[in-house]
Amino acid sequence: MSKQFVVPELGYAFNALEPVIDSRTMELHHDKHHGGYVANLNKALEKAPEFFDWDIHDILRNINQVPESIRTNVRNNGGGHANHALFWQILAPGGAKSPSGKLASEINLTFGSFDSFVEKLSNAAISQFGSGWGWLVVDGSGKLQVYSTPNQDSPLMQGHFPIFGIDVWEHAYYLKYQNRRADYVKAIWQIVNWTQVEKFYADAS
Numbered sequence: 001m002s003k004q005f006v007v008p009e010l011g012y013a014f015n016a017l018e019p020v021i022d023s024r025t026m027e028l029h030h031d032k033h034h035g036g037y038v039a040n041l042n043k044a045l046e047k048a049p050e051f052f053d054w055d056i057h058d059i060l061r062n063i064n065q066v067p068e069s070i071r072t073n074v075r076n077n078g079g080g081h082a083n084h085a086l087f088w089q090i091l092a093p094g095g096a097k098s099p100s101g102k103l104a105s106e107i108n109l110t111f112g113s114f115d116s117f118v119e120k121l122s123n124a125a126i127s128q129f130g131s132g133w134g135w136l137v138v139d140g141s142g143k144l145q146v147y148s149t150p151n152q153d154s155p156l157m158q159g160h161f162p163i164f165g166i167d168v169w170e171h172a173y174y175l176k177y178q179n180r181r182a183d184y185v186k187a188i189w190q191i192v193n194w195t196q197v198e199k200f201y202a203d204a205s
Contacts, residue, residue, distance in 0.1 A: 004042040004052060007034050008085050016093045020187045025175045030088065033171050037080030037152070044073035056082045060156040079152035083133060083165060090164050090200075092193035099194045103201045110144045117146070118189060124148040125166040125185050134185075136164040136197075138204035161204035164197045 010030050015023035045051050048067050051059055051074075059066065059078055066074045098114050099107060111117035117136075125134025128148040137160040139145050148168075149155065155162045166188055173184035 004045075005038050005056065005081060007031075007038050007081075008088065010088055012093070017091060017191050020191050021091075021173070022176045025171075025173065028175075029171060030084075033169075034081070034084040037077045037084065040073060041077040041081055044070045044077065056085070057156055060154045061159065063157050075157070076152050079154040079157075082154050082156065083152055083162075083167070086162060086200075087165060087167055089196050090193050091188075091191050092196070093191060095192065096194045097190075097192075099198055101198060102205070103194075103198045106144055106201075111146075121146045121164075121166065122182075122185050122189075125168050126182050128168055131169040133168060134166040135160075135162050137162050138201065142205060161200070163200035163204060164192070 007030070010026070013023075014026040014030075017026060047070050051066065056078055059074065060082055063071060063075055063078075098104065104114070107114055107117045111120060121134050121136055124146055125148060128134060128150070130150065132148055132150040132153070134148045135146065135155050137145050137147075137155045140159045145160065166185060168181060168185070173181065177184040
């Protein structure tokens with residue numbers, strides 16, 4: 001069989017993002033939740049093993065090419081895998097508090113200011129009904145957009161390139177913040193890895 005999808009290494013200790021995100025939440029989120037998406041994605045693709053040779057981004061961009069019998073499973077679990085693989089990379093302790101260079105300029109141009117951008121994306125994440133994500137993406141025209149998606153839907157399915165996302169599934173924050181989603185979203189800006197977000201933006205531009 002072709003190689004299966006795997007959960008990427010976190011890249012830092014489970015407690016590295018404390019006090020914003022606690023160690024136990026990171027361990028469960030990475031090992032159990034992301035691990036579950038990958039296991040279920042691999043199980044679904046056993047019925048269409050040719051997709052094991054595809055990059056997960058390409059699968060999601062071409063989700064309608066996936067056999068209908070497994071498409072929902074691949075959409076949900078493949079989206080969960082791609083979204084979380086990005087999420088781990090765009091979080092880091094002690095990094096720059098705001099972007100620089102071309103991304104900073106584009107944020108200012110598109111949203112008016114960095115603070116206006118933070119407010120817009122925070123509101124998108126907080127107001128997402130039920131589980132989902134708030135996103136900063138590069139759209140098909142190379143422009144920045146902010147919006148939310150439900151469940152594990154990926155902007156890749158809209159032909160967009162996600163460069164930053166806030167996970168607002170309860171498993172991402174409930175042990176520490178309980179029902180206070182807004183507090184979690186406010187706090188997460190302290191641990192954004194802007195260096196990585198800028199790299200994603202450069203790749204998408």
